[in-house]
Amino acid sequence: MSPTDPSPGGLARRLGTGDAVVVGLGAMIGAGVFAAFAPAAAAAGGWLLAALGVAAVVAYCNAMSSARLAARYPESGGTYVYGRQRLGDLWGHLAGWGFVVGKTASCAAMALTVGSYLAPGYARPVAVAAVVALTALNLFGVHRSALATRIIIGVVLVVLAAVVVAGLLGGTGPVVGAAGGAPVDGWGVLQGAGLLFFAFAGYARIATLGEEVRDPRRTIPQAIPIALGIALTxxxxxxxxxxxxxxxxxxxxxPAPLAAAVSQAGAGWLTPVVRIGAATAALGALLALILGVSRTVFAMSRGRHLPAGLDAVHPRRQVPHRAEIAVGVAVVALVCVADLREAIGFSSFGVLIYYAVANAAALTLRRDEGALPKPVPVVGISGCLLLAATLPGTAVLAGLAVFAVGAVVWWAGRGVRARR
Incomplete structure (x- = not known):
């Protein structure tokens, strides 16, 4: 069998390790650098770097658990698949539900970021146009999407390098510690870490592409920690x-922290470049997000946890075209009501619960199945639940309501799945 032959589910295996790393970076760097630092700084204050460290530890545990599970179950759907296989149908359904709803909100937030940077007076129309264009790109095949993401990531890294140089050379503010010598606010650090976790969640996109990666048992465990390490740096x-x-x-x-940073550092001429870079990064994040959410919708439809028909694969392009169109339509609808900062908190809650399920599933792996040392998934579960609990109250309440609806949907669909 050729490395690019379709997987048993009908999707073509075209992505290598480099492509998978790029897809993960496109989701992480685009979402985090230009969106999450401001609300996280509002929560953590001068202890932002401590919050980043906490988020990184939890993300590392999640990444290791996800990598081992993805190697064991190289299928589209990520933790939706792992939860069903290791913990039971309900847990897999809730993981997939939280991912789809939370990340659809993230898609809307990223689309609005594009509009806000490119044309502040016409943010929503530009956001809608971005969603339509990138959904169309995904319909032409995942390999083209990976190539586009590679170009976007290259541009963004150059812009961020300029921001780092300008900030380090021209800035004079405190980097560590609260202003005025105030003691560390532990709750603020945890809340900041929960918000920053939004920025680390992109490696999930690698796992959800399990059926489109060449040699997934080797490629996915390599790609996830590489992408996470680059993003953290x-x-x-x-x-x-x-x-x-x-x-x-x-x-x-x-409101545009990196543009403000270069201006304050005396490099105002870089501000337009940073704005273009922010829009480019958000486009890369949106591309990868639509890609990942549509694959989870595809897998959940195949398992009859979402309506039948969304699991259709295009006969020529071998992509889940109906799932991609459905996600695009949902994101366009959310763009009309989305708020960036609220969306970050809501998305973080859903994704933290998603990874709590992933760590719980990894905890059940035996040694012959590639089990991790027990402290890794245990820290992952504990960290996810703790950070989720410390998020802003509106995000927690909205997240709990979404999962309650997901449980009702699972219960209502039991009969359909039993007849299969």
Whole structure:
């Protein structure tokens, strides 16, 4: 069988390790650097770097659990599949439900970021156009999507390098510690970590592409930690530069923090470049998000946890075209009501619960199945639940309501699945 022959589900295996790393980076770097630092700084203050460290530890545990499970179950759907296989049908359904709903909100937030940076007066129409264009791109095949993401990531990394240099050379603000010598606020650090986790969640996109990766048992465990390590390095450098240029309060209050950082650092000529880079990064994140959410919708439809028919595969392009169109339509609808900061909190809650299920599933792996040392998934579960509980109250309440609806949907569909 050729490495590019379709998987048993009908999707073509075209992505190598480099492509998978790029897809994960496109989701992480685009979403995190330009969206999550300001609300996280508002929560953590001068202890933003501590919050970043906490988020990174939890993300590392989640990444390791996801990598082992993805190697064991190289199928589209990610934790939706792992939860069903290891914990039972309900847990898999809830994981998939939380991922689809939370990440659809993230798609809307990223689309609005594109509109806000490119044309502030016409943010929503531009956001809608971006969703339509990227959904169409995904319909032409995942390989083309990976190539587009590679170009976007290259542009964004160049822009971020310029931000880091400007902030480090021109900034004078405090980088570590609260202003005025105030003691560390543990709750604020945890809440900041929960918001920053939004920025690390992109490696899930690698796992949800399990049926489109060549040699997934080797490729996925390699790609996930590589993508996470690169993203963490970039985040740390950008956070230090932004704090040095703006200080904690300035970073927390800036609607476009990295543009404000280069301006404050005396490199105002870089501001248009940063705005273009922010829009480009958000486009890359949106591309990868639509890709990942549509694959989870495809898998949930195949398992009859979402309506039948969304699991159709295009006969020529071998992509789940109906799932991709459905996700695109849902994102366009949400763009009309989405708010960026609220969407980050809501998405973080859903994704943290998603990864709590992933860690619980990894905890059931035996040694001959590639089990991790027990502390890794245990820390992952505990960290996910703790960070989810510390998020803003509106995000927690909305997230709990969404999962309650998901449980009702699962219960209502039992009869349909039993007849299969």
């Amino acid at each position: 970039v985040y740390a450098l950008v956070a230090i530069a932004a704090l040095r240029a703006l200080g904690p309060a300035g970073l927390a209050g800036a």
